[in-house]
Amino acid sequence: MSNAFSVDPDPSRAQRFLRSSQNLLRDAEFGELALESSFFLAHQACISAMEALMASVGRAISPGEGSTIVLLRETNGALGPAYNDLFESLSIGRQERNEASYAEPTVSEAAARVMLEDARALVAAVESVISRS
Numbered sequence: 381m382s383n384a385f386s387v388d389p390d391p392s393r394a395q396r397f398l399r400s401s402q403n404l405l406r407d408a409e410f411g412e413l414a415l416e417s418s419f420f421l422a423h424q425a426c427i428s429a430m431e432a433l434m435a436s437v438g439r440a441i442s443p444g445e446g447s448t449i450v451l452l453r454e455t456n457g458a459l460g461p462a463y464n465d466l467f468e469s470l471s472i473g474r475q476e477r478n479e480a481s482y483a484e485p486t487v488s489e490a491a492a493r494v495m496l497e498d499a500r501a502l503v504a505a506v507e508s509v510i511s512r513s
Contacts, residue, residue, distance in 0.1 A: 382447035384454045389438040394510055397432035401425045401503050408496060416480060419487040422499040423477045426470060429499075429506040430455040436510050448474055459505055466505075469498050 407413075408421035430451050434440060437458050441451050452474065456467040473495050480487050 382442050382444040382450045384439055384441050384450050387438055387440045389513075390435045391513070394432045394436035394513075397428045397435060398503075398506060398510055401428035401432060401499075401506070404428060405496075405499050405503050408499065415487045415489055415492040416485065419480065419492040419495050420477070422492070422495040423473060425499045426473075426495075426502050427451070429503045433458055433506045433509060436506075436513055459509070463505060466498060466501050469494060470502070473498060 402425075404421050404425035408418045408425060410418075413421070427448070433455055434451070439454055439458070441447050441454065449471075452467055452470055456463055473491070476487070476491050476495075
């Protein structure tokens, strides 16, 4: 099982992951993509944004089973309770991503739209935190 642990903050790593999340989000918003492509790019933008925040605040997640759940929990904790609804939605999106990856390779238009909205909100929140540090 994956767990979180303290590390030295790494502003350079945080910036690299933040740039990656911004690029992935920009690509996810490209109107010509299939819903699945947009959904997966937006999901990965969220992962990169969360990794950026972890690097910024000096936290890391060990690889392994449950690592995304731990990453979601740690990032929500770092951003605070004002973001609880966003992380509830991201948790649902994680489950939808798993289903689309392993069970049924389709994504609804609504799921893709919600994932894009969540990615925009998360990237903006992480940008705000990192710009203050």
